[in-house]
């Protein structure tokens with residue numbers, strides 16, 4: 001695969017280089033549509049900084065920082081730069097942690113103040129509970145408050161703070177939800193930290209700026225304003241691709257900032273480009289034209305399907321893929337070796353879960369407050385497996401040398417300060433036994449093996465588990481307290497093999513992806529499944545988007561759905577199929593045409609798919 005940095009320069013690339021060379025403009029934005037090469041420009045800009053200022057930065061112990069929204073994006077940029085040490089590529093959370101980590105006392109104070117505020121709010125809620133509130137609900141809240149108070153009382157004794165999934169005051173863990181508040185707060189309040197950011201990272205780029213949290217954008221703006229003579233900040237993004245709930249969307253620019261336009265599209269073939277321009281609608285002026293020379297432009301192919309909602313979705317989708325392979329006029333929907341390499345984008349995991357064997361896991365989290373995190377692959381109860389335990393099992397089977405470095409980051413036994421407590425030999429024996437037991441549990445698998453695997457990991461200190469999971473590892477459990485507790489118990493009852501399909505799925509290795517998981521990616525042939533029934537994800541509704549269901553004026557569903565569809569349709573580099581499962585097929589066919597989608601006058605129905613496949617079989 002060619003490196004993005006080898007792509008030809010665009011006027012936008014030249015503008016960035018001028019800004020970086022002249023060092024007069026403190027910040028710039030590159031806000032442009034899908035496939036316009038924002039990530040490419042970002043990588044080229046990083047390359048430029050490495051080439052032009054690399055040795056100077058190295059000598060002064062400085063780096064150029066690049067903040068990404070996801071771990072996948074971080075890895076991708078890191079790979080493009082071959083891990084060059086001049087560049088510090090990190091997710092938002094770990095970037096903020098790098099900045100605040102040395103300021104333990106400030107962290108302690110912040111956690112103390114916010115923890116006390118949480119307790120006050122919970123006390124107020126408790127006091128407002130009237131006689132109609134169930135005794136058990138009251139008791140649960142009382143217990144929660146007491147636990148939190150107890151944890152907070154241990155905060156002064158914490159010696160070292162760490163970044164983790166969920167905040168734990170007693171153990172000095174700053175959770176993901178807190179670091180995105182704590183970091184910006186400290187940077188805004190303490191000028192020393194703003195200076196530290198600019199001195200350590202005199203150039204800082206933010207990828208996918210539209211999905212970056214407001215507070216993070218604000219604190220970086222603050223650094224750009226306060227440290228304007230020693231700092232250059234660049235935002236790369238597209239508000240139409242904002243698909244996470246806490247994103248900032250547009251980035252307002254200060255008078256001395258520069259807005260760099262990038263009107264081209266280098267990814268989408270012409271027919272797909274027409275479709276995404278229509279989806280983008282009249283909402284902004286970012287309508288794109290192809291950036292490729294005419295002889296390199298391709299027409300591509302777009303096909304629309306409207307199917308009735310109901311049973312047999314997976315089967316029908318399989319037939320659709322076959323139909324597309326047979327009917328494509330540009331020989332799409334198969335790779336050079338004839339295999340189907342297409343990507344199917346579904347709004348939720350149900351369809352994928354059925355296919356890839358993680359239905360019980362899906363059912364566990366679906367409908368809970370953790371559903372969105374599950375969809376995005378970052379639900380905290382699953383992190384021990386995805387981040388540590390599954391990689392440990394894999395390493396145990398293929399590369400045992402990798403085990404110790406992994407355990408150094410995950411095991412509390414190998415933390416500095418703990419290492420001398422027990423003899424090193426004993427520690428290693430415990431960890432070895434733990435890994436062996438974990439491998440055995442995963443190999444035997446079966447219902448409840450998630451719990452067994454967590455217990456093996458916990459008992460041998462392979463990992464530090466969240467208290468809420470530890471509480472469920474015993475046998476004599478009290479009655480479940482609330483829906484999350486119930487979901488966690490159901491999760492522990494699942495089969496560990498379900499995690500395999502789930503992890504292939506969220507790491508984009510299966511033919512399915514969630515519509516959220518494909519940000520920044522591209523695939524030759526893409527099927528976008530529009531299925532509200534499947535979704536029950538009421539943040540999105542394709543029926544509302546196409547005007548088939550009414551909605552109130554303040555309902556953000558249509559905007560969110562438009563953005564999601566835009567992101568998905570713009571992933572295709574050759575052929576795009578839009579498959580809409582509708583309550584009323586005829587009305588849906590009309591609605592597709594009504595929206596002005598190019599080519600939507602010829603829609604393929606379920607009958608046509610089966611008939612034409614049958615005809616093909618007969619001839």
Ligand SMILES: Nc1ncnc2c1ncn2[C@@H]1O[C@H](COP(=O)(O)OP(=O)(O)OP(=O)(O)O)[C@@H](O)[C@H]1O
Pocket residue numbers: 004007008009010032033034035036037038039040041238241266267519520521522570
């Ligand atoms: N100047 C260029 N000339 C030719 N191709 C390019 C150029 N810039 C980018 N590309 C190609 O266009 C495609 C899209 O680029 P890139 O992923 O950088 O866009 P993006 O704006 O970050 O996309 P999105 O926002 O949709 O994720 C890639 O295949 C990339 O290699």
